[in-house]
Amino acid sequence: MLTQDLFIHHVYFWLANPESKEDHAALLAGLEALAKVPSIQQFHIGVPASTNRDVIETTYQFSWLAVFPSREAQDEYQDDPLHLHFVATCKHLWKKVTVYDSIAAY
Amino acid sequence: MLTQDLFIHHVYFWLANPESKEDHAALLAGLEALAKVPSIQQFHIGVPASTNRDVIETTYQFSWLAVFPSREAQDEYQDDPLHLHFVATCKHLWKKVTVYDSIAAY
Numbered sequence: 001m002l003t004q005d006l007f008i009h010h011v012y013f014w015l016a017n018p019e020s021k022e023d024h025a026a027l028l029a030g031l032e033a034l035a036k037v038p039s040i041q042q043f044h045i046g047v048p049a050s051t052n053r054d055v056i057e058t059t060y061q062f063s064w065l066a067v068f069p070s071r072e073a074q075d076e077y078q079d080d081p082l083h084l085h086f087v088a089t090c091k092h093l094w095k096k097v098t099v100y101d102s103i104a105a106y
Numbered sequence: 107m108l109t110q111d112l113f114i115h116h117v118y119f120w121l122a123n124p125e126s127k128e129d130h131a132a133l134l135a136g137l138e139a140l141a142k143v144p145s146i147q148q149f150h151i152g153v154p155a156s157t158n159r160d161v162i163e164t165t166y167q168f169s170w171l172a173v174f175p176s177r178e179a180q181d182e183y184q185d186d187p188l189h190l191h192f193v194a195t196c197k198h199l200w201k202k203v204t205v206y207d208s209i210a211a212y
């Protein structure tokens with residue numbers, strides 16, 4: 001369950017070759033391995049839904065939502081060998097990545 | 107707990123008057139009321155964390171993460187009176203909103 005005290009790390013990926021099924025599969029496999037970082041409390045690996053309104057961003061290929069119990073746990077994730085391996089082996093697959101890190105508003 | 111079958115609706119708000127404490131409070135109150143829409147399974151109301159790297163978007167003022175059991179539940183939310191009330195009473199507070207809707211990648 002999501003609670004307000006959690007650290008929400010949401011990353012959106014735009015592939016360098018969005019038409020490549022191999023690249024989709026490679027990034028998906030990378031994210032599935034990334035999900036094993038022990039400091040992650042919850043995660044969701046997504047693709048754009050079929051909703052489509054003016055305000056909806058639909059041009060990305062993958063959504064990576066990782067939820068941490070704290071800022072410190074998120075910092076551990078950044079330095080985790082599994083995360084470093086993911087970046088080293090998958091970075092060539094994307095042309096753009098945008099991250100939103102959020103903490104409790106109240 | 108987040109599971110892969112969920113519909114992830116993540117909205118980022120940029121206030122028209124980001125320096126206004128009153129507007130911050132008004133949007134926060136609006137989101138707290140919005141969270142009572144019955145088709146929402148889980149939610150998180152966030153503000154930007156203190157992380158700051160090139161790829162991190164930090165210029166928004168509020169993050170609204172709503173998790174639904176299905177696309178249909180998300181559609182119900184869009185039409186829910188509480189959601190319509192939120193848009194009607196809070197829309198003047200923001201200058202920009204960006205939505206990412208994601209479903210299971212596998």
